[in-house]
Amino acid sequence: MCSACGFPARPGHWTDAGLATPQDRLRARFHRAAILRRVLAGRGLTAHDDGATGLMLSTLGGAHVLVADADGLWDAVARLTGRPFDPLDPAFLDPPA
Amino acid sequence: MRLTLLGGYLGAGKTTWLRHALHGAARPPHVIVNEAAGLSVDDLMLRGAAGLTVLAGGCACCTGRAALTLCLRGLSDAHSRGEGPTEIVMETSGLADPGAILALIRDDPVLAAHVRVAETVVLVDALHGLAQLAADPLGQAQVAVADRLVVTKTDRADPVALARLLATLRAVNPLALVGAAELGLPVALPDLPPQPPLSLPDPAGARAPITAEVLDLPAPVDWAGLGLWLSALLRARGDDIQRVKGVVRTPAGRLLIQTVRRVVQPPEVLPDSPADGDDRLVFLGQGAPAAALARSLHRFLG
Numbered sequence: 553m554c555s556a557c558g559f560p561a562r563p564g565h566w567t568d569a570g571l572a573t574p575q576d577r578l579r580a581r582f583h584r585a586a587i588l589r590r591v592l593a594g595r596g597l598t599a600h601d602d603g604a605t606g607l608m609l610s611t612l613g614g615a616h617v618l619v620a621d622a623d624g625l626w627d628a629v630a631r632l633t634g635r636p637f638d639p640l641d642p643a644f645l646d647p648p649a
Numbered sequence: 650m651r652l653t654l655l656g657g658y659l660g661a662g663k664t665t666w667l668r669h670a671l672h673g674a675a676r677p678p679h680v681i682v683n684e685a686a687g688l689s690v691d692d693l694m695l696r697g698a699a700g701l702t703v704l705a706g707g708c709a710c711c712t713g714r715a716a717l718t719l720c721l722r723g724l725s726d727a728h729s730r731g732e733g734p735t736e737i738v739m740e741t742s743g744l745a746d747p748g749a750i751l752a753l754i755r756d757d758p759v760l761a762a763h764v765r766v767a768e769t770v771v772l773v774d775a776l777h778g779l780a781q782l783a784a785d786p787l788g789q790a791q792v793a794v795a796d797r798l799v800v801t802k803t804d805r806a807d808p809v810a811l812a813r814l815l816a817t818l819r820a821v822n823p824l825a826l827v828g829a830a831e832l833g834l835p836v837a838l839p840d841l842p843p844q845p846p847l848s849l850p851d852p853a854g855a856r857a858p859i860t861a862e863v864l865d866l867p868a869p870v871d872w873a874g875l876g877l878w879l880s881a882l883l884r885a886r887g888d889d890i891q892r893v894k895g896v897v898r899t900p901a902g903r904l905l906i907q908t909v910r911r912v913v914q915p916p917e918v919l920p921d922s923p924a925d926g927d928d929r930l931v932f933l934g935q936g937a938p939a940a941a942l943a944r945s946l947h948r949f950l951g
Contacts, residue, residue: 567876569916570899580873587874587949622880638885639878639945640937646944 565621578603588625594647595633650728652737652754652764653678656747656791657772658781662801662830663740666772669834670738678736681720683709683745699734708742714753718760725763737764746787747771748794748891748909755912766914771795775806775829778814779847782821792821793891793933794909800829803836812841820846823861824894824931862932862939864946870928871950872899878949879906879913882942887911890934896927903927 571577581601588599588607596612609617609628617628630636638644657663664682671677677699702720709717727733741747747769754760771791774781778800781788792798798818803811815838818827829838866875875897883890893908896919904916932942 564915566913566915567873567880570870570872570876570897570901570904572899572901576900583871583873584877587877587951590951591949622877626881626884636885637881639881639949640886640941644945644948645941 565623567622581607591644592629592637594644595629595637597629597632650724650733650735650737650764651767652739653767654747654750654769655738655740655772656745656769656795658774658778658785658788658791659744661772661774661778663772665832666799666801666830667738667740669830669832674736676736678738679724679734681717681737681739683713683717683740683742708744709739709750709753717750718753718757721754721760721764722757725759728763744787746790746794748790748912751794751909751912751914755914768796769794769909770797770799771825772799772801772830773814773818775800775802775811775814779810779817782817783847789821790891792818792825795822795825796907798822798825798827799835800827800838802831803829803838804831808839808841809844811839812844813847815841816844816846822892822933824892824933860933860935862934862937862942864930864932864939864942866897866928866930866946867950868898868928870897870899872897874950875946878946879908881949882937882945883908883911883913886934886937889936890932892933893930894933895930896924897930898927906930 568577568580571580581603585599585601585607588597588609592599592609598610600608600610602608606618606620607625609619609625609632611632615632617632619625619628626637655663655667667680671680679700679702681702681704683704704713704716704720721737724733724737728735739750741750751766751769754764754766771794773792778788782792800811800814800818806814815827818825827838829836879893883893887910890908891910893906895906897904897906897916901918903919903921905919906916907914932939
């Protein structure tokens with residue numbers, strides 16, 4: 553763990569279990585960030601992963617949060633947007649065209 | 650270290666079962682006994698264990714959390730030095746929710762690295778099980794998180810009532826293996842007349858009953874996307890989705906996925922023999938119909 557930023561918080565998050573090589577894991581990080589940009593676009597959030605420290609969530613207003621893994625991610629999303637993200641929310645399942 | 654959690658309602662026969670399990674064990678495990686009351690009697694019965702820790706004076710899933718963490722950390726330390734046990738059996742108090750203990754282990758940075766939960770065994774009293782399930786949401790919570798259900802005291806139960814209990818258990822937790830034991834020894838379940846399950850009152854009043862929903866994953870599975878989606882789902886709906894289980898084929902092998910409420914157990918790599926049930930997740934819970942799950946996953950994966 554880096555004593556300055558506290559990352560990585562703990563070894564081997566479960567979401568990395570299905571990835572066999574370091575290359576797979578790096579690709580997965582970019583892939584997750586791309587999914588998040590699409591999924592969270594409607595909430596004014598964007599996501600960026602530099603492949604090193606962690607995943608950066610940013611609001612249009614300029615607030616940034618760096619998250620370590622999927623456990624912290626959704627709490628950070630709730631904090632930044634003021635309400636929890638529910639993937640079964642009807643508005644998310646069938647977005648207005 | 651492999652940890653087996655032993656749960657069940659008060660008086661279900663946990664200690665008796667454990668005593669016999671210890672008797673036949675090739676490698677005696679370290680046993681942790683938790684008593685919600687300040688006084689322990691169970692530990693006197695457990696002489697076959699390699700070591701014994703009694704956590705008295707608080708249920709490990711709530712007031713006794715600190716004591717349990719301390720105890721497991723001590724065992725982890727000893728194990729790192731090559732002195733400690735490799736097998737641990739924890740007998741929870743009859744008031745404990747095993748799900749809360751799984752969460753405790755997952756959230757502790759030391760324990761997460763040292764302790765692997767091998768199995769959650771929950772005992773159900775054949776005589777009183779139905780009444781306990783009907784009267785107390787905790788009974789349902791214990792049954793819902795089990796990997797294996799063992800019905801005890803079957804010799805003294807009425808066959809019709811026993812059949813009813815088994816049908817009810819399968820309705821609450823269709824995934825668990827169901828067996829029976831008498832005085833701690835496994836016995837075959839007798840042939841029983843088919844019975845409808847008892848419709849249980851809902852733990853939180855007006856909530857829908859627990860249902861099992863099957864979600865077929867689009868092949869090949871996008872593991873990173875699936876993980877992201879599942880983490881979002883459990884964050885939002887972890888109180889309603891009691892359990893998720895399934896086998897997923899990934900670049901790293903066939904993985905067994907298991908969750909209890911918000912806790913995801915480290916996925917286990919299974920032998921590489923593809924089966925029909927692969928790439929499919931079963932969701933046990935309320936308010937998450939399969940169609941909505943499939944739609945939601947599709948929104949993530951694009």
